[in-house]
Amino acid sequence: MEVDSTNFFQQLPVPDKFTEKNDKICNFVSKHNEIGNKVVLVTSGGTTVPLESRTVRYMDNFSQGTRGSASAENFLQHGYAVIFLYRNRSLEPYSRHFSRLNLLDMLEFANDNTSAQSIVVQQEYEDKVKTMLLKYKEVMKSGHLLFIDFTTLNEYLHLLRASALSLQQIGHSAMLYLAAAVSDFYIPKDQMPEHKIQSADGPLHVSLQLVPKLLGPLVKEWAPDAFVISFKLETDKNLLIKKAEEALKKYHHQLVIANVLETRKQAVVIVSKDSIQTISLSKEQLLQGIEIEEHIVTELISRHNKMMNEK
């Protein structure tokens, strides 16, 4: 079934701060277009689906944003400009390395004799913080990284379309790396109760409608020349390759990265129209702290370059 995305978007309320965020995206893309940089949109983290308009309860998709934030670092390393479209409070490039720590456990009062007492990072964390701080400051100074956050599915969809439309102007130099865990289901505005659902009413039955697959209009209309990578996460590995191939046939984009929930940090399968390539890490590599996103991104950039050269 063809998706009439214009109709679908008309019933989605325009989210708060949309204009401001859209302006930031357009300016960022224009600037890097002028310089001649390649630009990648990295989406990251899960989307929420509110069950009430004054929201107390919502559905969510499991994702801390590890794949997206780690990949963003690697794209930046290779000179790409990155629009990082991420779930509010999910992992961010560079700072993600300290996300399990309490900030105050990392700090201490400086032990010096000067009168101005300053607060320093404890020695135990200093090397790692130093490495990341250098990279982060450099990237922010060069203007290669744009943070755009979302929380709800509605916000995500509006910002995805805005980013893709903006990337249209740079044609083949754009990549869309759609790693966010986006809900397949939503509750249309007119079917949502206003107030908190009352538990006294007994067991809860929630009915959610299917979100139309927007990868269709994204590839066909919004950013037809871009290099587009979607993700397929399953818990049942027997479904994986079949579902990835079906998606490519249906939406005509370049690649699907297929992964299984439990092993997603060790192995992925990159599926294209003509090939299936497995990327995996050995136990030794995992122990050394090597991240699979480094290998995924290197492979994608080589394929993106190939596509750009062929056009």
Place this chain on the structure above:
Amino acid sequence: MEVDSTNFFQQLPVPDKFTEKNDKICNFVSKHNEIGNKVVLVTSGGTTVPLESRTVRYMDNFSQGTRGSASAENFLQHGYAVIFLYRNRSLEPYSRHFSRLNLLDMLEFANDNTSAQSIVVQQEYEDKVKTMLLKYKEVMKSGHLLFIDFTTLNEYLHLLRASALSLQQIGHSAMLYLAAAVSDFYIPKDQMPEHKIQSADGPLHVSLQLVPKLLGPLVKEWAPDAFVISFKLETDKNLLIKKAEEALKKYHHQLVIANVLETRKQAVVIVSKDSIQTISLSKEQLLQGIEIEEHIVTELISRHNKMMNEK
């Protein structure tokens, strides 16, 4: 309907690391019992309800943990020992003041002439970090604060019961301040699909069962001598006081703190068997950064002391 909590718990799987966490709680309570400290259990943040056993999707309750983490600071300030039972990655006492900041935006390389380059907190944040760091280090050194985290409803319920049972030994010196946003609904293990729900199957219909109200057994059996405060959050203010009074009549605990979603940071109503007291902040107080939890906690401690003296 009386809740047979033993039966209900038998069908809830024992969560990971439960024994380890339970031991920590018991040791903490015993230690403070010996010293003669009052102990409060502060619950904070929302609980998740997985929709699949290999979880990709879940339901969640809106809460960042502001009420719980701010209240914990105030209880510590007044000498209470605090078991902080909180949703993983929600706000924590002291560090919560920096939760909207990217760690790396707060740090810079020290501008000194020594060879050992160190990383310091930027001057703009130094005062606030200093204040919080002092309080945090003092509290951690004195052993007055125990962090116990949960994610799912199941983990929360097991840890709530374990904490209440452990607090039984200190009788009236215990307070339970149940500020977490706990799901009223869950999916029994035998009704949960193993694998990710497939969107190709069409619209999603989720049926959730009511979680039995465990405040009943908590007050009657688990910690019968403790001072117990529950929370009632509604979006419809016309329901609020009525629902608070119903809860007190049903569960026979000491207080319900009633609040409306949109105004919860400005006003709450403390409802007891005999009285209704509104606590609210003026616009000036809000602008000065005064938090309503300071007033709530002061009032609760005074009522807790009164109860202890009467027994």
